[in-house]
Amino acid sequence: MEKRVYIRTYGCQMNERESESLSVILRNGGYEMVSSEHSANIILLNTCSVREQAEAKAIGKSNLISRGKNREKLVGILGCMAQNLGEILCKKSPNTRLIVGPNRTEKIPTYLDQLLRDKNRRIIDIEMGSIDRDFAAAHDEKKIKASMFVSIMRGCNMHCAYCIVPKTRGPEWYRPMEDIIHEIQWLAERGTKEVTLLGQIVNNYGIQQMPFMDKKSPFVQLLEKVQEIDGICRIRFLSPHPKGFKFDLIDAYGKLSKLCPHVHLPLQSGSDRILKAMRRPYKVEQFSSIITALREIIPTISISTDMIVGFPGETEDDFRATCELFDEIKFDMGFIFKYSIRPGTIAEQFDDHIPQEAKEMRNQILLQKVEYYSRQYNESMIGKVKEVLVESHAKRGEQQLEGYTPEHKKVIFSGTEDLIGQLINIKIEQYGASTLFGKRV
Numbered sequence: 001m002e003k004r005v006y007i008r009t010y011g012c013q014m015n016e017r018e019s020e021s022l023s024v025i026l027r028n029g030g031y032e033m034v035s036s037e038h039s040a041n042i043i044l045l046n047t048c049s050v051r052e053q054a055e056a057k058a059i060g061k062s063n064l065i066s067r068g069k070n071r072e073k074l075v076g077i078l079g080c081m082a083q084n085l086g087e088i089l090c091k092k093s094p095n096t097r098l099i100v101g102p103n104r105t106e107k108i109p110t111y112l113d114q115l116l117r118d119k120n121r122r123i124i125d126i127e128m129g130s131i132d133r134d135f136a137a138a139h140d141e142k143k144i145k146a147s148m149f150v151s152i153m154r155g156c157n158m159h160c161a162y163c164i165v166p167k168t169r170g171p172e173w174y175r176p177m178e179d180i181i182h183e184i185q186w187l188a189e190r191g192t193k194e195v196t197l198l199g200q201i202v203n204n205y206g207i208q209q210m211p212f213m214d215k216k217s218p219f220v221q222l223l224e225k226v227q228e229i230d231g232i233c234r235i236r237f238l239s240p241h242p243k244g245f246k247f248d249l250i251d252a253y254g255k256l257s258k259l260c261p262h263v264h265l266p267l268q269s270g271s272d273r274i275l276k277a278m279r280r281p282y283k284v285e286q287f288s289s290i291i292t293a294l295r296e297i298i299p300t301i302s303i304s305t306d307m308i309v310g311f312p313g314e315t316e317d318d319f320r321a322t323c324e325l326f327d328e329i330k331f332d333m334g335f336i337f338k339y340s341i342r343p344g345t346i347a348e349q350f351d352d353h354i355p356q357e358a359k360e361m362r363n364q365i366l367l368q369k370v371e372y373y374s375r376q377y378n379e380s381m382i383g384k385v386k387e388v389l390v391e392s393h394a395k396r397g398e399q400q401l402e403g404y405t406p407e408h409k410k411v412i413f414s415g416t417e418d419l420i421g422q423l424i425n426i427k428i429e430q431y432g433a434s435t436l437f438g439k440r441v
């Protein structure tokens with residue numbers, strides 16, 4: 001019986017990480033992982049439900065691959081969209097035979113065994129359940145890289161009006177701290193130098209279950225423990241929430257030498273009125289004061305954000321407030337999203353929708369600001385020698401490599417393959433909107 005699986009991942013880093021763990025348990029279950037859908041007889045789409053576009057893409061893909069000569073392939077839809085739509089997916093994507101939510105991923109090898117035995121069967125499992133500790137820690141030993149993602153928690157207890165995540169991933173669930181430390185030690189022994197700790201609200205780690213120690217949150221305690229791990233040189237995390245970004249975490253930037261000088265802190269809107277409508281539990285002033293405090297510790301810290309334009313009821317004045325805040329903070333990177341209605345969210349009930357044209361225009365304005373401040377930040381790097389963690393070959397040209405500075409700026413330079421995985425010094429000579437160029441010194 002053929003057991004060749006191709007996994008296609010949509011959405012966030014959390015999904016990337018879960019696809020990696022899934023490939024490990026599939027291999028342990030006797031499945032072969034392949035890198036193209038053409039050579040697979042099983043295609044699994046690990047999906048995202050956060051944006052309408054991502055959902056439409058995954059459904060389109062599932063229908064496309066189960067047509068014509070691909071009819072015999074076993075197609076499965078996993079992840080947030082599976083959880084969100086469940087049975088509805090059977091209508092939208094009739095040839096899909098496996099539908100599994102993100103909290104049941106570890107069951108997939110067993111389900112595939114059953115589906116291969118019985119070709120007329122379909123399995124749907126969208127139980128919330130608890131998450132298997134071994135699954136959360138599984139990495140493919142042959143694919144360990146210099147920079148790795150480590151999930152530290154799942155789920156979210158917030159109720160942002162536009163967001164489907166609490167429905168698809170359920171309430172917060174924290175991995176035991178010793179599991180996380182053990183996993184990072186294991187990665188470090190295999191050459192990993194940088195870890196990015198992942199969670200829906202990563203700085204909420206442990207908050208409901210673990211005690212504060214010396215006024216430090218469980219998340220900051222975890223950062224301190226990761227700082228102690230030999231071989232790990234850089235620590236990043238994604239994504240924190242402004243609500244839990246307290247002084248213990250701000251102070252950590254001055255105390256933990258491995259904590260990278262980059263923060264991705266989702267703002268979503270620069271208008272208090274819209275933040276309230278979004279049910280984001282902070283005000284613009286609180287957000288700004290976090291940035292000011294971080295810049296007092298590291299003046300050159302890189303600050304990136306997520307913004308939503310065109311949330312229901314967003315007036316020209318609200319958008320102007322967002323632009324002004326953008327100009328005040330000067331985010332040097334940002335992800336700008338046009339609001340789209342997600343069924344099952346609080347905002348689905350809101351009226352006063354913003355015309356598509358206005359969303360487009362606001363989107364373009366913020367994108368221009370991102371580019372402007374990104375170029376400004378990158379220009380300030382010219383002439384500096386930056387430590388770069390070399391990650392891979394660059395897409396452009398032979399002998400071109402790429403890696404990242406501690407501020408998470410991509411750098412392209414000439415070099416040989418043996419440098420991949422190493423920390424080296426690069427003098428920055430040129431810049432573009434999102435990339436720096438330099439040479440080894």
Ligand code: SF4
Pocket residue numbers: 156157158159160163164165166200201241
């Ligand atoms: S904090 Fe808000 S936006 Fe982020 S995952 Fe939770 S509900 Fe969604």
